[in-house]
Amino acid sequence: MTDANDRVxxxxxxxxxDGWTRLSDFxxxxxDQRGETQxxxxxxxxxxxxxxxLLHDPERDKVVLVKQFRLPAHLLGDPSWMIEVPxxxxxxxxxxxxxxxxxxxxxxxxxxxxxFLFRVYMSPGAITERVHFFYGLISQSDKTEEGGxxxxxxxxxxxxxxxxxxxxxxxxxxxICDAKTIMLLQWLQLNRGSLG
Numbered sequence: 001m002t003d004a005n006d007r008v009x010x011x012x013x014x015x016x017x018d019g020w021t022r023l024s025d026f027x028x029x030x031x032d033q034r035g036e037t038q039x040x041x042x043x044x045x046x047x048x049x050x051x052x053x054l055l056h057d058p059e060r061d062k063v064v065l066v067k068q069f070r071l072p073a074h075l076l077g078d079p080s081w082m083i084e085v086p087x088x089x090x091x092x093x094x095x096x097x098x099x100x101x102x103x104x105x106x107x108x109x110x111x112x113x114x115x116f117l118f119r120v121y122m123s124p125g126a127i128t129e130r131v132h133f134f135y136g137l138i139s140q141s142d143k144t145e146e147g148g149x150x151x152x153x154x155x156x157x158x159x160x161x162x163x164x165x166x167x168x169x170x171x172x173x174x175x176i177c178d179a180k181t182i183m184l185l186q187w188l189q190l191n192r193g194s195l196g
Contacts, residue, residue, distance in 0.1 A: 006031075007030065007031040008028055008029070008030055008031075009028060009029040010026065010027075010028055011027040011028060011029055011039070012026070012027040013025070013026050013027075016043065021045050021046060021047055022045070022046040023043060023044070023045055024043070024044050024046065025041065025043050026041065026042045026043075026044060027039060027040070027041055028040050028042065042126075043126065044126060044127070044128060045127045045128065045129075046128050047127050047128050048089055048090065048128065049089070049090045049095070049129070049130050049131070049132065050088060050089050050090060050098075050129060050130070050131045050132070051087060051088065051090060051095045051096075051098045051099035051102065051131065051132040051133075051134060052085050052086070052087035052099070052131055052132070052133055052134070052181075052184065053085060053086055053087070053099045053102075053103055053111075053114070053133075053134040053135065053136050053184075054085050054134070054135050054136065054181075054185065054187070054188060055085075055086065055103060055107060055111075055138050056135065056136065056137060056138065056164075056188060056195075057137075057138050057139055057140070057161075058137070059139060060161075060163075061163050061164050061165075062161045062162060062163055062164070063085075063161075063162055063163075063164060063167055063185070063188070064086070064107050064109060064138065064159065064160070064161055065083050065084060065085060065159075065160045065161075065162055065167070065176075065181065066083070066084055066085070066086055066106050066107060066157045066158065066159060066160065067081050067082065067083050067084075067157070067158040067160055068081060068082065068084070068155070068156060068157045068158070069081055069082075069156065070082045073177075078177070079175075081158075082177070082178050083160065083170065083175060083176045083178065083181065084176075084178040084180065084181045085178075085180060085181045085184050086099070086102050086103045086106040086107055087099075087102060087131070087180060088101075088102035088105075088106075090132075095132035095134075096114055096116070096134070099111075099132070099134050099136075100114065103136065104144075104145060104147075105147070105155075106147055106155070106157050106159070107143075107147040107159050108143050108144060108145035108146050108147030108159065109136075109138050109142045109143055109144070109147070110142055110144045110145075111136045111138070111142065112137070112138075112142060113136065113137040114134050114135075114136050115134060115135045115136070115137075116132065116133075116134055117133040117134060117135055117184075117187060118133050119131070119132050119133070120133060120180075120183070122179060122180070131180060133180070133183065133184060133187075135184070135187070135188070135195075137195075147159045164185075164188065164189075164192075167185050168185060168189065171185065
């Protein structure tokens with residue numbers, strides 16, 4: 001039996017853009033299940049790894065979300081400020097270190113208890129981004145800073161505290177349309193009974 005990796009050969013790569021993220025044009029020889037080899041062209045964004053976390057205060061039955069400007073949503077005519085869970089690129093840190101940093105910068109919460117949930121490719125057809133998902137148990141006493149993001153990174157983040165039921169209703173109304181946020185809120189709905 002042939003290893004699946006033996007069915008793909010990188011023939012060439014050309015960098016098309018190397019700005020905020022790198023965009024490459026690949027030529028590959030791909031052998032399909034029938035044994036026929038095709039030459040394919042694919043454009044790939046090299047986004048790297050990221051982490052995302054759902055901050056949950058079970059005593060108040062609230063989650064902490066953030067709201068910030070997203071150009072792709074704006075370009076498609078959707079609301080430009082999206083409601084999301086705290087998230088960010090790893091920047092050479094381990095996933096848990098990165099998400100602790102991002103949660104503090106974006107929301108002002110210093111995390112005590114962080115639980116790894118799963119790892120997901122968000123758009124594997126065109127983007128290398130792989131996101132590590134976490135759950136963080138918090139209380140009001142964990143809010144040690146203002147949050148809102150880093151001024152030097154031009155972040156302009158609004159911190160929201162929403163009941164779990166309101167957050168789920170926001171998904172239904174289309175107010176929350178970010179994939180990682182919906183995934184984490186649905187995870188919480190499925191697992192609330194086992195978190196105590």
